[in-house]
Amino acid sequence: MIFRRPHFTEYIMARLVTLGVFTGFFFSTLLYIFIPETDIAFSAIALLIAGFTIFIYAINRGARRMQNELRLINKYLENLEKTEKIDYKAHFFTQEFEDINQNLIKVLDSAKKREEIKQRYNAKLKLKNRQRADMISAIAHEFRNPIASIMGYAQTLEEDKEIPHALQEKFLNKIYNNGVKIEALLSRLVLWNKFESGEATLHPSQFDLYTLAQEVKTSLEEKYPQREIVLQGSSHMVEADRTLLEIVLKNLIENALKYSKDEVVVTIDKGHISVIDKGLGISSSDINKVTKKFYRSGTHSWDNSMGLGLSIVKRILELHGTELEIQSEEEKGSTFSFTL
Incomplete structure (x- = not known):
């Protein structure tokens, strides 16, 4: 038969019974020797045996309760990764087991927090891989x-x-x-x-926004000689990153030229810039998506040069403390605007 280590209760009972038998035999012998009356001697021995039995029974109950508490703790430890929560209301027989339970709760909470952090990290990693x-x-x-x-x-x-x-x-x-x-x-x-x-930084300077728009207009008219860009407004001085704002205007106007056949209108009104076209328009479900990187609408193939054009515009405007506003209606056109 393969050797098996005894359970806690079995170990305690084996020791108590062995000790009780030897102790009971020893004192029973003494009682039998020193008490002349046989009836009294047997009565005393019977009372001694009854006392030992009650004592062993009480110890047995306590040992079983402690064994159940050990099994409960061991069950938590065995299923630490799967256990959702520990019974916080559990009452233990001794302070030592109560302390073990409280420490186990702390270990489980810590393990769950580490698991949540790991899951968030894995989710970010999957997102990065998908973006790559x-x-x-x-x-x-x-x-x-x-x-x-x-x-x-x-x-x-x-x-x-x-x-x-x-x-x-x-x-x-x-x-x-x-x-x-x-x-x-x-x-x-x-x-x-x-x-x-996070390496992009602003290099602000004072310049005329209307003059910058004129330069972008001239550049794009050379690239699209068959198209008309109408610039409306007047001189308006701003303090911003001229190079980055040139990218913003070029992206917005070129997008309007790509996705419309009529003239594109650019208005400048006291720091509020709008680029208006009468092109394909954007569906209401796509408006909040077109500024996301790598986004491509299945309806109009908004490729925006790898899907980065409007996303870059959004990030540049955020650096300037403003945001891109989009108003659009399918088959009627779109208005992209922002305020400095």
Whole structure:
């Protein structure tokens, strides 16, 4: 038979019974020797045995209660990771067991807090991994077309030496424009990385907001020669980061040009800037999503250059202590505005 360690009650009872038998035998012998009357001697021995029996029974009950308390504590320890809570109202037979129970409660609470922290960390890690996968997917999506165009035009120029000079110039111009697009995408990634790492800082200066809008208007009209940008308003001095606000205006106006066919109107009224278009518009369910990084609407493919354009605008405006306001109606157009 395999040796098994005794339970607490079994151990206590074995010791008590052994001690009781030897002690009872010893005192019974003494009583029998020193009491001449046999009846009195047997009565005394019977009372001694009854006393020992009551004593052992009382010890047995206490030992069983202590054993049950030990089992309860051991059950908590065995299922520490699965146990949701400990019975805080449990009353223990001795102060030592009560102290063990209280310490066990502290251990369980601490373990649960560590588990919650671990779960939050894992959730953040999963989110970061998902965002990283989204970024890789967005980069691959945005870079594929310009790279394919560059390779296609370059291969044509290399294989066909008889291409007319005018067509060569056109192909080279296409290659250059796609290279510029890739450079712009990379710049946008670098800027977003600065926002993510907290390295982006403001370099404020005083400048005329209307003059800046005029410069952005001129730049985009060269890029979109068939489109019209109407600038309304008057001179207004502000103190802000001129470079970052130029990115904001360029992003908002270029988005309006991409997603509308009519003129784009830019108004400046005492520090309140609005970019208005009569384009596709945005559904009410998408308005709160278009400023999220990597967001792409399934309805109108709001790619915004890897889904970072409006997200960058939002972060720049937050650095300036303001926010982007969007009003839009599908098939009627959108208004993007902010106040400095």
